[in-house]
Every structure is written in structure tokens, then in C-alpha cells.
Amino acid sequence: MLLDKIVIDAFEKNNIELVTTVPCKQLSGVIAELEARASMMHIPANKEDEGMGICAGAFMGGKRSAIIMQNTAIGVTINTLVTLTQFYRLPLPMLISFRGELREPVACQVEMAVHTKALLAQLGIPTYHFHNPDDVHELDEILKYTFMCNKPVAILTDASFWKGE
């Protein structure tokens, strides 16, 4: 799919060389695109905090890193975001599937969706919400911004974004 390619192209253009993932149905295309890209190491993680640890190590080792995960992971990773990523001032682009928004078939996903932006705001994490397919063209600037300011940055991508093209 075109969006998957544009996302991974933006990662590549910004010299991201290691990406950890915990899958989501909404992200299967982008993860497949990542897996097929020889310029980037893809390290699947069993839990998102583990993935953030790998990203922290990779960045300190000299490779820009990123994580791809679902918004439910915000609940899993608050301690890691605060005591590792933010405390040591590490840049971390987080490409997040924003489940529980319009077009969501699973009621339980809404329970985390209603807290997602509030939690990110509470944590002081710059947050972007991709709702229309055209929003993808901001990704390049968002990645540049992330590596400029050395912060975790959330890119929430909802079902309308992924299905809208």
C-alpha cells in the first residue's frame, strides 16, 4: 500500500536504521514494508517497554531507532518513557496505531482510546494525529523534529488514515 511505503521511506530518509515493533492489525502493512527494507534492522519485541530499551541502546550505539506499536502500549510503557527515554533525553519516534477511533469494530479498544491523548499530554509528549491520508506528508518533518529535540514523539495513526486512500 502506498501509505506503508511513504512511512518507511520517511524513516529511511531520516536515517532510522533500527525499528522495533509489537504488531497491530492496522500496522501489518507498514511492518511488512519495514521487514522488506534492507536498509533497516527490524527487531520484533515481545513487549513495548522491551522495545524501547532496545531503541535506547541502539541510539546510544550510534543508530537512530524508532518503535511501531499500538496505542494500548502507552499504558504499558509510561514508566519506561519517563525514567529512560525522557530522563536520559533520548529521541524516540513512536508510530502508533490509534485503535478505538472511528471505524473501530472492537468495543474494548475504545476504552484505551479515550485515555490515549490525555496520557500523552500528561507525559508532555509531542503528539501528532494522522486522520487523513494526506497527513502522512508531515511525517518527514516530525521525524526531523524528534531527532532535533531528543524527546519521545507520538504519531497516532487512526483507521480513517489507513483506510482513507
Place this chain on the structure above:
Amino acid sequence: MIRSEIIKNLVPVLSGQLVVCNIGLPSQEMHLFGDQPSNFYMLGTMGLSSSIGLGLALAQDKTVIAIDGDGSVLTNLGTLPTIANNVRDNFILLVIDNGSYGSTGDQPTYAGKKTSLAAVASACGCENVIECQADEAVSVVEKAIASKQMTIIICKCVSGNIPVPVITLDPVVIRHRFMQSVQA
């Protein structure tokens, strides 16, 4: 022998190496006995020493030794399959297994009961898993560094702590000097 003695004994072997130190007393002991810019001290985030170490090993070619504890590995047990399936021969995971949560008052862990972390690591697919006793730690770590093979060491010891001061270095300073050591 308790963990602090193992760490003290390891200082000469770890000199000049990239070392990721686990949260709490292990970092404080390493800082007290063998502070060096190439030590990355975790000031928080229980469980992620092995993950940070793996990320470092994946990103560059110098040897990385991640010092972990049994309680921390149990907290982040998902790390072992990830390590097993992403083999990097510059990575050594040293788990100092005293069968207790040492930094929080020596509450027992399951690793001190029926659960064998060496067996768990092997079952996860890790290929070079060595279980050793505290007095063997120095020679086992030395051999692992020389072997240039990814090695998981489970070093058994008794629980117990000595008083050590907290680390007051700013995290950004820890990261900065560590990254300079990586690049040196």
C-alpha cells in the same frame, strides 16, 4: 559471596568495556568500585538492562556486557526470546542471580526457588548459556569476552547487600560520556 563482591572482583575484567548496569544496587556498586565513562548506569526502569545492552550490541561492533539480576530478568522475561533470535556475538548478558530482589529488601524471587533462568534461557533458544558460581564469575566473563560469541551467564550467589551511596550523576551526563566511549 554476595553480589557486591562479584562486582568488585569483575572491575578489572570490565575495565574499558561497554557495560550496562542494572537499576539500583548493581549500578551503585559498579559506580563505587569501578566507575568509568563506558558504564551506563540505569537510574530507573527495572528490567531493561538486557534490552538496552542488546540494542547497543546490534547498533555497533564493540563488546557489550549487560549486568542484570534475576528479579529484573523475571520482570522482562520476554527479553530472552528476543536475544536468542537476534544473535550478536559482541553481546554478553551477565545475570547475577542471588535469588532475591536485593535492592528492595531481599524478598525472594522465583529464580531462587523452582525456576532455573539458565533452563529458561536455553528453552528460549539462547545457544551459549553458562551457569556458574560466584567464585567463577571472573574467569567465566573473561572467557566469554575472549570467545567473541554471544553468551548468557547465570552467576549464582547468595543474597545480601552492603551500604552504598546513590548515584548523583545527572542522567544526561551518564549518557553523554557513555556515548563518547562508544564512539571512541
